[in-house]
Amino acid sequence: MAAIASRGRGRRRTINEINMVPFIDVMLVLLIIFMVSAPLITTGLVDLPSVGKSKQQPEHVIHVIVSSDEQLKLKLDSEEPQSVPLKQLAARVRQAQGSNAATPVVISADRKVQYEAVVKVMDVLQSAGVQRVGLAVRNGAAADKT
DSSP states (O other): OHHHHHHHHTSOOOOOSOOHHHHHHHHHHHHHHHHHHGGGSOOOOOOOOOOOOOSSOOSOOEEEEEOTTOOEEEEETTSOOEEOOHHHHHHHHHHHHTTOTTOOEEEEEOTTSOHHHHHHHHHHHHHTTOOOEEEOOOOHHHHHHO
């Protein structure tokens, strides 16, 4: 019996602590790898469409104006803008185009209009078969003044 008792006393007790040194070493190595590789990563480039100027303005342009309260107005050349509901927009534009389906339609919207409203107008026009739909833009100097 004495041998059994001494055998139990000679055993080492297990330590219930996590050794943090290997964990810290691994984290430092990863930190160094990321610091070295971060400048080598190329950033993605986005090709935005550019705004070009045509040599001559078309003689007949249809303007669709989206006001700040998302009301639509249709303006033909130099006439006064007329209110038009979204459901009738495609028919009124096709009527204004007449026999010339290549007549350009330009959408201009107030700065406060949600993007979704402009996309709805574009979708209605494109689903009706209007071929030339564009967005009106302002140059930087004019946009800064407002």
